[in-house]
């Protein structure tokens with residue numbers, strides 16, 4: 298499938314840059330901190346499982362946060378984040394592998410490496426507990442196959458979050474053997490966010506899969522809405538980082554980790 302004409306120009310530019318990046322050459326081998334266990338212990342402790350994302354900037358953000366990512370990470374954990382996500386994409390998100398390394402050294406929670414991995418050697422950049430593979434971007438010519446990359450990532454010890462946006466992408470993720478699936482509420486063709494995306498896609502995903510609602514979650518109501526629709530965890534960036542403003546990251550995180558934790562169970566009763 299050739300989607301190059303449909304993808305937003307900002308996203309195309311991210312992909313073009315990603316194609317150029319290689320790995321370090323040395324094969325990474327990691328002993329990961331379990332993501333499902335981290336969600337489980339947050340739930341047991343009465344918190345909504347949240348992956349808080351360190352994203353200094355992005356094509357849709359206004360401004361850039363320049364404070365120390367390690368400080369931000371500690372504030373997120375203090376606010377009850379079950380896991381962290383760190384952008385390592387340098388050109389459009391202000392990320393780096395070094396940032397992820399420093400953050401992972403400073404906290405005990407699992408850390409997701411957020412990047413645009415298109416080839417196996419791009420897995421060999423930095424140790425992380427989880428890596429992201431985006432179904433949509435692995436359909437283009439010249440990229441590795443999703444199923445092969447999933448195996449390659451697991452061989453290195455990584456857990457894998459497979460990102461989807463539609464039911465047919467979920468189908469592909471399941472066929473490839475994904476056991477942690479994210480549904481991105483942000484549409485990569487227009488960069489518009491619609492929380493209805495998660496609600497419409499979630500029902501096709503089996504119970505056995507760890508299911509994550511990604512993007513566009515701003516308020517406690519949004520968090521509750523995603524939990525009611527079946528999210529085991531929420532991936533939140535902008536609402537916690539609050540780009541451009543020196544707001545309280547701990548309080549921003551706490552607001553969402555203390556959103557209605559009964560919401561996920563409520564649906565199973567009805």
Ligand SMILES: O=P(O)(O)OC[C@@H](O)[C@@H](O)c1c[nH]c2ccccc12
Nearest residue numbers: 481511512513514532533534535536
């Ligand atoms: O800032 P938000 O709307 O809370 O979104 C976080 C996260 O879901 C988003 O950054 C994201 C989802 N998938 C991605 C893939 C690459 C880079 C970034 C992303």
